Amino acid sequence: MRTGIATVCLSGTLKEKMQACAIAGFDGIEIFEQDLVTSPLTPEDVRKMAADLGLTLDLYQPFRDFDSVSEDLLTANLRRAEAKFKLMARLGMDTILVCSNVATASIDSDDLRVEQLGNLAALAGDHGVKVAYEALAWGKYVNDYEHAHKLVEAVDHPNLGTCLDSFHILSRSWDTAPIEAFNPEKIFFVQVADAPELSMDVLSWSRHYRVFPGEGQFELAKFMGHVVRAGYSGPVSLEIFNDVFRQSDVERTAVDAMRSLIWLEEQSAKWLDANAPAPSGAGITGAAGGTQAPGRRRYPMELATLPQVTEPAGYNFAEVRAADTKGLETVLGQLGFEFNGRHRTKDVQLWSLGHARVIINETAPADRDDSTGIATSAAAPAIAALGFDVDSPVIAAARAQQLKAPAVPRKSQANEEVFQGFAAPDSTDIFLCQGTSDGTAAWTREFGEGLEKPAAGPTAVIDHVNLAQPWQHFDEAVLFYTSALALEPQPFAEVPSPTGLVRSQVMATGDRAVRLVLNLAPLNQQRKTYQEHIAFAVDDLVATARDCKASGLEFLQIPANYYEDLDARFGLAPDFLATLQELNLLYDRDADGEFLHFYTATVGSVFFEMVERRGAYDGYGAPNAPVRHAVQYDYLQRR
């Protein structure tokens, strides 16, 4: 698949954008007119720079408001078009995007449109330019891709084709299956964009909220499947108008963009495999390739595949970094964790409770740089890494690498376990580990007495980890965990806190063995230390809480008002309610089951949670989150 991206997706100058696209590995770019108009580079400079960078210049865009106009305006529009065609010759570009008219359209006649688009095609032919006509979702008369295609067919000129943009098609919920019947020679260009499901006017939605494939809710693999089956083999190019990407680091956004296309390519191939048409005599091309999956035929567009992984089987460990480890050691001890000793060569400690392993790294956390938006004070404990159990760490690492995840190999001595790892968008290190069915881990032999640490004690596991995300990289993180780690985004939630709404995106495996919560902190908190946490699941939370209390653990103190409200809402048995209140436990209930949990006080920017899931409860106690936030806020104010 030939990959492309429109310069409007990125921040910076045209030069910076082109360089970032080349570094990220795109085949070509679309030049967004404004980026050229505002650039000190001449068209000839741009042409040379693109050649030097190995980028093709695939599409000049947009040319607006051409069709459906009066005779006078048509003359002016053709003059305007000719100026752009001449400019394209200097750029060495041959395809221009013409959008259906939204502003000056005054005559609703397909006959007239065929005539006017015919005029344009003839002029384009004189200049060796191909016009890709696109139905904007909010076009005045033409807003349906099939309508645009019908006009193109009627004009029947070799210099007029159509551009298919997934946003304009899927935002209107048009069926994408008819694409398959299109003559591939008339599909001049394909643009892909994803978007979250928002109920708002389509223009605002399009101009501000588009995201890269995999970061929204559109069925893009299916869209692409139809495009591939139609026989299209040109560039698949991103055109994403997004308020956040426009102001984020250009190189980083370009990599996020490239990752989305790599992922989309794989998903499209999977969709084609899963939706193979019933065998029939007349294929688009001849023999199927030998390496193709059964049922997938060879199409003019080749779709590359990635190393395949299944979802992780669980958390292998969580790692907290701290220059001063005393606070952490105290809390883990009070939570019932056993100290399993220090590493034989590194300055790290291992603590465990059942299957839950926490590594304390005794080196100061790196100050996260300003671009992440989340500053942590250097000495305070912070979550630094997560280990996941996967079938094959090598295959998973290869996949992550192909998805352009920055590698972070962990140094190791001879005879020590080598962890494959990469950096997540919030700069947490993600390590890929070999899971075992009995919950132990071979690398634990490198700690203390040199014996493998048994999964002893109470049946505890890491239930979920909650990471704060910088606002610029929230969408990127969703795609990252989806594509590289095979986690599935769950429905989005938001909870109020005293300093603003906290947006929360759960990423999880189907069996819920891994639950990762990505929190988008209020902007005002982004620059302060935002709190993250690790939650452990136990079988009997009340017993655990009693033990922790006996050990002197500092619980987050829950207000009495909370228990009164709980009683008003649920009508709990008085004894049970008294127990909850006595132990500062929080409670939730839904149709599936019950949830009991408590929080520790915060150490640095980290705190811990203990949870008990009863029945099939699948949530995180969201109704209790405002209480947690308020009490933590109060606690930090007083500290």
Add this chain to the structure above:
Amino acid sequence: MRTGIATVCLSGTLKEKMQACAIAGFDGIEIFEQDLVTSPLTPEDVRKMAADLGLTLDLYQPFRDFDSVSEDLLTANLRRAEAKFKLMARLGMDTILVCSNVATASIDSDDLRVEQLGNLAALAGDHGVKVAYEALAWGKYVNDYEHAHKLVEAVDHPNLGTCLDSFHILSRSWDTAPIEAFNPEKIFFVQVADAPELSMDVLSWSRHYRVFPGEGQFELAKFMGHVVRAGYSGPVSLEIFNDVFRQSDVERTAVDAMRSLIWLEEQSAKWLDANAPAPSGAGITGAAGGTQAPGRRRYPMELATLPQVTEPAGYNFAEVRAADTKGLETVLGQLGFEFNGRHRTKDVQLWSLGHARVIINETAPADRDDSTGIATSAAAPAIAALGFDVDSPVIAAARAQQLKAPAVPRKSQANEEVFQGFAAPDSTDIFLCQGTSDGTAAWTREFGEGLEKPAAGPTAVIDHVNLAQPWQHFDEAVLFYTSALALEPQPFAEVPSPTGLVRSQVMATGDRAVRLVLNLAPLNQQRKTYQEHIAFAVDDLVATARDCKASGLEFLQIPANYYEDLDARFGLAPDFLATLQELNLLYDRDADGEFLHFYTATVGSVFFEMVERRGAYDGYGAPNAPVRHAVQYDYLQRR
């Protein structure tokens, strides 16, 4: 008018919210349940604190999903209600908000609703509680305030009334006139909220985008007029769910909120004056008060008035502050400004070009604090103050003070002009000056030779000033300039820049003698030096540009691509186009006229613009803004 505010409008803990409301001068508050549930304060503590702070506790809210349910659920709901009634007794509160059911409503029967609301009213009666039933805009069966009122009338119980919330009414575009016919004894509560015109689902709009009155587009004065005419005299209380206010400084937001109610009170009185019903025999009450405007009758709700001002007649001066003034002096000189001398007692200089006066203040700009989001480096020049010509500075200052604008009196010696001033939300100082018809200013005698400076030279005036606004205070600024300075918000615009979209809100007088542009910089720029500017209008921009060029002015260099595009768009005469390009002039044209302008390079965080308006052109060259931003970005990168 009794003023109130719901605690959900503000950030912080319940205690912090209550204190901020008292400081801002509210009469009472609504307790949002979650704020109490998450608070360590007992209900008795809250009651005492409110009494100590002089706040009444006007409404406990919300109680959700009561009506339209099955028998089983009704029993549970009545139990839940009784728990809250008992809690309210401890708080010393007598009114609770019950919202129409959105979640558990299963039976669509007005008869059943009348029966169930009757049960609730009877229970409330036993506890001395008044239930204010409100139709949510997205209520499953009840989403129209007239429907809610009809149910209340049908139940006909002294403990059941209705709550009118302007958001739920105006977001659905319901006619507000029928409110006048309501029995005022059945209107238990009135909530006011404004909102921008957004085309999105009403629930998201309501939960995230409400703003304080005067900051959105709702016709709230009319809504209030109908409420007043109905004979309602209870609290008028703000209930604003807004993502930004939730994370802003609590005391500051409370003042912004109070300002909005003071302004709404005045606007409501004006609406009543302007829409006095035709005289008839039966008034609601008896004789009209002596101080009432003709045509306004006396209503149970008294509406206070403010000192009245008309819109300012123009800019009197703009002031730039700089520790190192050399760069500024050079640029002003090159722009043709005349140095009129230093002030006799202060470290300030006066420069003028025709009627346009610029003061250079030789003291370092105060570092704007972190809460504004916009940091300026201490020594770099920055716009510090604006002077406006008003009819009566004293009356205007009195009005601003009643609107809780923080006063910033300028120190002055004997025989010197005393300026009334106050601080705008972005901490720019706003001064109120006595305008003269010949464009001179008496205070200029304090500079140089002691002579009043004539409005000599080319006919130049300050055309507009462009100020960067911190993201937390953008809505606040709109209300501030609307209410205190009688500027009118114009339609909102946004332009792309290499670092993100810049949102732009023009505030102007009807005659355009004053144009003030509030720019919301991309978040990533908020923490860097964002550029602001002062624009001067001249009669002949080409001649001015030639003079400036001869003086050695450093123009912002406009790319050649821009002029090619200009030609493609407008087909300009070749000579004229060549002149534009030679002088780095920008050009725009619309149905009303033409606009020529150029920019200087940036000095500190300030740059200057020269404009010429031809015909009735009323814009700011918005199509050229991306070019300006891109070139400035490039310039700053290279510096």
